[in-house]
Amino acid sequence: MYNLKHYFKSKKKKFFITLSLLIISLVFTLIISLSVGSLSISIDKVFLALTGSLQDKRLSHIILDIRLSRTLASIFIGASLAVSGVLIQSVTRNALAEPFLLGLSSGALAFMALAVLIIPSAILSIHYMSAIAFIGALAAFALTLMLSEAVGGSATSLILAGIAVTSGFSGISSLLAFIVQAKLNRPFLILLLGSLAQILKAQVIMLASVFTVGFIASIALAKRLNAIMFGDEQSLQLGYNPRTTRLISSLLAALLTSVSVAVAGIIGFIGLVVPHIARLLIGNDNRFVIPLSALLGSIVLCLSDISVRLASEGLAIGEIPVGAVTSALGAPFFAYLLMAKVKS
Amino acid sequence: MFCIKVEGLAFKYKGGFGLGKVSLRFCESEITAILGPNGAGKTTFLKCLARILKPLEGVVYIGNKELWSLSLNEVAKSIGFSEVEVPQGFNVKVVDFISTSRYPHMRTFWETENDVKQIIESIKRLKLESLSQRKLEELSSGEFQRVIIAKILAKNPKILLLDEPTLHLDIKYQLEILKTISEITKEKKLVTIITLHDLKLASLFADKVVLLKNGKVVAFGKPNEVLTPENIERVYEVKVKVIRDKEAGMIITPLIK
Numbered sequence: 001m002y003n004l005k006h007y008f009k010s011k012k013k014k015f016f017i018t019l020s021l022l023i024i025s026l027v028f029t030l031i032i033s034l035s036v037g038s039l040s041i042s043i044d045k046v047f048l049a050l051t052g053s054l055q056d057k058r059l060s061h062i063i064l065d066i067r068l069s070r071t072l073a074s075i076f077i078g079a080s081l082a083v084s085g086v087l088i089q090s091v092t093r094n095a096l097a098e099p100f101l102l103g104l105s106s107g108a109l110a111f112m113a114l115a116v117l118i119i120p121s122a123i124l125s126i127h128y129m130s131a132i133a134f135i136g137a138l139a140a141f142a143l144t145l146m147l148s149e150a151v152g153g154s155a156t157s158l159i160l161a162g163i164a165v166t167s168g169f170s171g172i173s174s175l176l177a178f179i180v181q182a183k184l185n186r187p188f189l190i191l192l193l194g195s196l197a198q199i200l201k202a203q204v205i206m207l208a209s210v211f212t213v214g215f216i217a218s219i220a221l222a223k224r225l226n227a228i229m230f231g232d233e234q235s236l237q238l239g240y241n242p243r244t245t246r247l248i249s250s251l252l253a254a255l256l257t258s259v260s261v262a263v264a265g266i267i268g269f270i271g272l273v274v275p276h277i278a279r280l281l282i283g284n285d286n287r288f289v290i291p292l293s294a295l296l297g298s299i300v301l302c303l304s305d306i307s308v309r310l311a312s313e314g315l316a317i318g319e320i321p322v323g324a325v326t327s328a329l330g331a332p333f334f335a336y337l338l339m340a341k342v343k344s
Numbered sequence: 345m346f347c348i349k350v351e352g353l354a355f356k357y358k359g360g361f362g363l364g365k366v367s368l369r370f371c372e373s374e375i376t377a378i379l380g381p382n383g384a385g386k387t388t389f390l391k392c393l394a395r396i397l398k399p400l401e402g403v404v405y406i407g408n409k410e411l412w413s414l415s416l417n418e419v420a421k422s423i424g425f426s427e428v429e430v431p432q433g434f435n436v437k438v439v440d441f442i443s444t445s446r447y448p449h450m451r452t453f454w455e456t457e458n459d460v461k462q463i464i465e466s467i468k469r470l471k472l473e474s475l476s477q478r479k480l481e482e483l484s485s486g487e488f489q490r491v492i493i494a495k496i497l498a499k500n501p502k503i504l505l506l507d508e509p510t511l512h513l514d515i516k517y518q519l520e521i522l523k524t525i526s527e528i529t530k531e532k533k534l535v536t537i538i539t540l541h542d543l544k545l546a547s548l549f550a551d552k553v554v555l556l557k558n559g560k561v562v563a564f565g566k567p568n569e570v571l572t573p574e575n576i577e578r579v580y581e582v583k584v585k586v587i588r589d590k591e592a593g594m595i596i597t598p599l600i601k
Contacts, residue, residue: 004464004476007439095433155432223447231429233396239420239448284436341433
């Protein structure tokens with residue numbers, strides 16, 4: 001007979017062990033990220049720079065200004081997209097859902113491109129761009145949900161509606177980005193593929209603040225999200241208004257996604273893959289899944305960015321966009337999930 | 345004595361079907377069975393009591409408070425209702441599913457010792473120990489029914505609203521579940537309202553019976569008073585014979601010839 005009391009205690013223990021291991025992994029990944037690049041910097045120099053004791057000013061600048069910004073951006077974006085994925089999957093009760101597939105990322109980018117065409121100087125302010133991206137992400141999500149309801153509201157219709165909206169906004173983004181790039185001579189196309197090149201400190205601060213707010217709010221929602229997974233009626237049975245849960249989760253998901261898109265463009269599939277891995281490790285309780293997804297997401301994106309930098313170096317073909325890598329790796333995983341779902 | 349009072353309750357779905365003015369009283373330590381043909385309004389009535397559907401007219405009193413004046417959390421703590429969707433692709437375990445029932449009572453982020461105790465007790469009560477680690481999607485419909493009841497029990501509500509709790513169960517589990525519900529109702533002085541199709545089970549376990557047809561109450565009272573051949577024919581449009589046996593109690597059997 002299974003010892004149930006033991007079960008509850010061991011779940012928490014398992015969580016804290018996994019949490020610690022992931023934090024350690026993240027620290028390692030961060031250090032490696034700072035040492036890797038066109039100029040290979042040894043680990044001890046990285047440590048010296050982080051503590052402010054590196055004599056070589058040029059090296060210190062590379063590590064602390066350029067690489068640290070890029071690394072921190074990948075960490076916060078990875079974490080934001082992963083948490084956004086958890087929110088969307090819980091609230092749509094659909095394990096195949098995520099911010100990119102449901103149109104949020106493409107919607108954000110399309111609105112950004114439109115804004116830059118109308119007011120070219122907007123691109124200079126990360127705050128304006130984030131706000132516009134937020135509206136775009138929300139609009140796209142709302143459109144996906146409405147389209148899904150119109151077509152029956154099943155789990156499959158949601159994904160199909162998402163793909164339709166994503167394609168639509170992607171097309172608009174591509175067109176607008178092309179025009180922006182041609183007319184305004186501003187590099188915009190790269191955002192379609194998602195790139196972490198040339199991150200500014202101000203952008204990192206924006207990412208960090210938004211992530212912190214989004215993360216804390218999501219943890220506060222964790223029990224509500226657990227409740228809504230079993231239907232609106234069950235949510236009421238547990239004392240939570242399902243409409244409120246859906247509204248707040250959508251706003252948070254759009255917030256986390258849109259700032260990531262505003263800084264780095266479209267990076268897909270992190271929101272899909274990372275929550276699945278987290279659930280494989282720790283089960284379905286969002287109180288565990290949200291923090292673990294955040295850590296996993298940051299590690300995954302940081303590693304992807306490291307590999308992109310190494311590959312760019314090795315192949316000498318210029319900066320490979322990291323979004324391309326996440327799509328290349330994420331899409332087969334999505335296909336695998338689809339097939340597993342169809343089989344069952 | 346704690347009672348639920350329903351006064352002039354009326355409800356209409358968009359399609360037109362609904363409940364006509366229903367006025368009834370349900371008291372503690374009693375099981376009331378709501379009987380009636382398909383589409384009579386049994387589940388609709390239950391959903392109105394569970395505060396899931398808002399009635400067009402009428403009031404529901406929980407004790408002396410109006411149902412719709414209570415906060416969502418108060419409703420969650422007092423009422424246990426049995427309708428569940430299982431999300432596909434998430435592999436939720438039975439024990440984790442049952443655990444969520446403690447949320448209305450939890451002031452802390454994590455479950456307390458008492459919460460864990462309640463969860464384990466309800467699992468044991470419904471004999472689900474061997475199934476506790478299985479995924480919801482893997483259970484048979486009968487096993488899932490028992491899990492739903494265990495989940496409601498873990499919440500410790502004062503009012504149980506169970507929609508066909510014996511659906512999909514074989515006769516052994518049908519009797520066991522109704523026996524468990526009966527024991528708990530008397531033990532914890534709950535107000536239990538269940539919808540049933542089986543007249544025999546209603547006569548065996550219900551203290552009171554409501555006969556519903558087309559959204560209206562045709563009869564209300566003790567089973568042996570309400571379940572007469574005349575009433576049953578009126579409601580179900582079927583001729584039956586009711587026999588009283590010393591050992592078996594009330595036997596209701598259809599006359600097909």
